[in-house]
Amino acid sequence: MKAALKAKTQTPAPSSSVAPVSISCRNLTLRFPVYGVDAKSLKKRLAAITVGGRLGSHAGVTEVTALSSLNLELRAGDRLGLVGHNGAGKTTLLRALSGAYEPDDGQVEVQGRIASLLNLSLGIDASATGYDNIRLRGRIAGLTARQIDERLDEIADFTGLGPFLAMPVKTYSAGMQARLAFAAATAVDADVLLMDEWIAVGDAEFQQLAHKRLLGLVERAGILVIASHDLDLLRLYCNKVMRLEGGVATAVTDIGQLDELMAA
Amino acid sequence: MDTATHMLRTGRRGTLFEINMALQDLRNSVGRIGLAWSLAWHDVVSRYRGSILGPFWITLSMGFMVLGIGTVYAKLFEAPVEQFLPLVALGIVFFGVISGMINEGCDTFVAAAGMLSQTSLPMFTFIWRTVLRNLINLAHHLVIVVAVLVYYGYWRKMNPLGGVVGLGFLVINAAWISMLVAIAAARFRDIPQVVTSIMQFAVFVTPVFWPSDRLQGPRRVVLDFNPFFHMLEAVRAPMMGATIAPHTYSFLALMALVGWSLTFCVFAFTRRRIVHYL
Numbered sequence: 375m376k377a378a379l380k381a382k383t384q385t386p387a388p389s390s391s392v393a394p395v396s397i398s399c400r401n402l403t404l405r406f407p408v409y410g411v412d413a414k415s416l417k418k419r420l421a422a423i424t425v426g427g428r429l430g431s432h433a434g435v436t437e438v439t440a441l442s443s444l445n446l447e448l449r450a451g452d453r454l455g456l457v458g459h460n461g462a463g464k465t466t467l468l469r470a471l472s473g474a475y476e477p478d479d480g481q482v483e484v485q486g487r488i489a490s491l492l493n494l495s496l497g498i499d500a501s502a503t504g505y506d507n508i509r510l511r512g513r514i515a516g517l518t519a520r521q522i523d524e525r526l527d528e529i530a531d532f533t534g535l536g537p538f539l540a541m542p543v544k545t546y547s548a549g550m551q552a553r554l555a556f557a558a559a560t561a562v563d564a565d566v567l568l569m570d571e572w573i574a575v576g577d578a579e580f581q582q583l584a585h586k587r588l589l590g591l592v593e594r595a596g597i598l599v600i601a602s603h604d605l606d607l608l609r610l611y612c613n614k615v616m617r618l619e620g621g622v623a624t625a626v627t628d629i630g631q632l633d634e635l636m637a638a
Numbered sequence: 639m640d641t642a643t644h645m646l647r648t649g650r651r652g653t654l655f656e657i658n659m660a661l662q663d664l665r666n667s668v669g670r671i672g673l674a675w676s677l678a679w680h681d682v683v684s685r686y687r688g689s690i691l692g693p694f695w696i697t698l699s700m701g702f703m704v705l706g707i708g709t710v711y712a713k714l715f716e717a718p719v720e721q722f723l724p725l726v727a728l729g730i731v732f733f734g735v736i737s738g739m740i741n742e743g744c745d746t747f748v749a750a751a752g753m754l755s756q757t758s759l760p761m762f763t764f765i766w767r768t769v770l771r772n773l774i775n776l777a778h779h780l781v782i783v784v785a786v787l788v789y790y791g792y793w794r795k796m797n798p799l800g801g802v803v804g805l806g807f808l809v810i811n812a813a814w815i816s817m818l819v820a821i822a823a824a825r826f827r828d829i830p831q832v833v834t835s836i837m838q839f840a841v842f843v844t845p846v847f848w849p850s851d852r853l854q855g856p857r858r859v860v861l862d863f864n865p866f867f868h869m870l871e872a873v874r875a876p877m878m879g880a881t882i883a884p885h886t887y888s889f890l891a892l893m894a895l896v897g898w899s900l901t902f903c904v905f906a907f908t909r910r911r912i913v914h915y916l
Binding site for chain 1: 643644645646647648649650670672673676677680683684687752753754755756757758759825909910911913914915
């Protein structure tokens with residue numbers, strides 16, 4: 375499995391666009407303003423803790439520097455693993471790459487269709503049926519109504535929920551909801567795939583299916599960026615790695631240097 | 639979606655750049671207007687899921703309000719029912735659109751927090767979602783309007799084109815207020831309460847339940863400078879075959895221009911912060 379994935383990464387991913395798939399962050403800096411808290415007490419409380427970004431104050435508003443002067447260049451075939459403590463800025467970087475956050479400084483540029491699998495339950499409406507949720511999720515991901523109709527059977531098959539798909543999602547068990555969310559979220563074509571931890575949902579049997587599907591998605595995508603605490607997993611799926619610490623990133627290194635990177 | 643996609647996000651690069659980015663957000667939202675429609679449609683469907691009448695429940699309650707107020711107030715004001723009831727009917731239905739868009743505006747970004755914090759969807763999409771949702775509701779309530787106008791014979795002298803133009807003016811103005819309120823409510827959580835109070839107050843100082851010609855002399859100032867009066871009048875007067883006050887269109891056009899300029903500037907400067915407010 376590993377060999378297959380690595381082999382695939384050697385060839386440039388098929389791209390529908392003129393410009394090749396790429397990610398480019400230059401000097402990317404992100405500060406979160408914190409509204410509605412007592413800045414002083416918060417600062418005092420968190421100053422001594424190494425977890426989290428750096429706190430500071432800018433123009434009277436308390437700010438957390440989540441990413442500072444991050445540089446990152448990725449092109450088709452790169453599978454980047456992000457490592458770092460909680461609050462090191464991994465999810466923030468993923469969200470910046472998804473286009474949700476505006477940098478305070480520097481820039482982030484992404485060529486290609488982005489699929490962010492950061493929160494699977496995005497847009498899931500518990501009172502709507504499974505089918506309605508698949509449609510809605512597809513629309514949010516940028517599919518047209520016709521594209522969704524074309525894929526609906528395949529998605530429905532994959533969930534294995536059968537007649538339950540016509541029932542409201544609130545009647546599902548947690549595992550069934552996860553199956554639906556996973557199937558809907560992964561039914562996209564993406565050039566750039568963003569993931570916060572490798573997604574593992576459902577029972578043992580479904581986990582196998584999900585794993586296969588996710589691998590397929592990763593293989594088709596030009597670039598994968600995944601944040602994880604599981605180093606073995608990163609070794610398996612990534613060919614590059616970057617460590618974040620308090621919003622400061624190391625240079626991107628080969629996955630072979632993961633141990634040295636973690637020891638540093 | 640097989641077209642090339644390009645996403646560029648940068649730090650502040652001056653006023654012109656911010657305005658350009660805001661314009662791009664607007665363009666993207668128009669390009670994906672189908673998404674706003676899907677979200678709006680889903681909102682309506684999901685709000686009334688499992689109910690038999692769906693949005694017609696609101697229509698029904700509006701209908702009873704029209705009947706009650708129309709007949710009782712007609713006596714109080716000593717006005718003929720055939721003039722008064724249609725006035726109240728159109729007043730309630732179209733003021734409902736105004737207050738719906740503005741009140742629900744408070745929730746526009748707050749409700750979209752999940753989507754805004756992990757996708758690059760345009761922010762304007764969610765403004766259109768609120769606007770379209772209210773237009774879908776209006777489509778249901780039009781039953782009342784049609785019924786009243788037909789029953790009292792106004793359909794013979796009504797000016798449908800004027801009504802459509804008026805509705806256009808109403809929506810354009812309600813939309814910018816809705817957006818301004820959406821941004822403010824995302825940042826300050828007191829705004830929804832303030833907005834609700836203002837809209838409750840507005841329903842009484844706007845001639846929704848009373849004929850505007852009852853107010854004469856210097857007290858007409860209440861009408862002349864009441865934006866809601868002009869928004870309502872632009873739709874209601876042509877629908878009832880009445881002549882529209884000459885300055886109403888100019889008031890609404892000016893208000894749309896000033897309002898959208900203001901709102902757009904506020905958006906351009908808060909755009910990159912909105913997701914952090916949530």
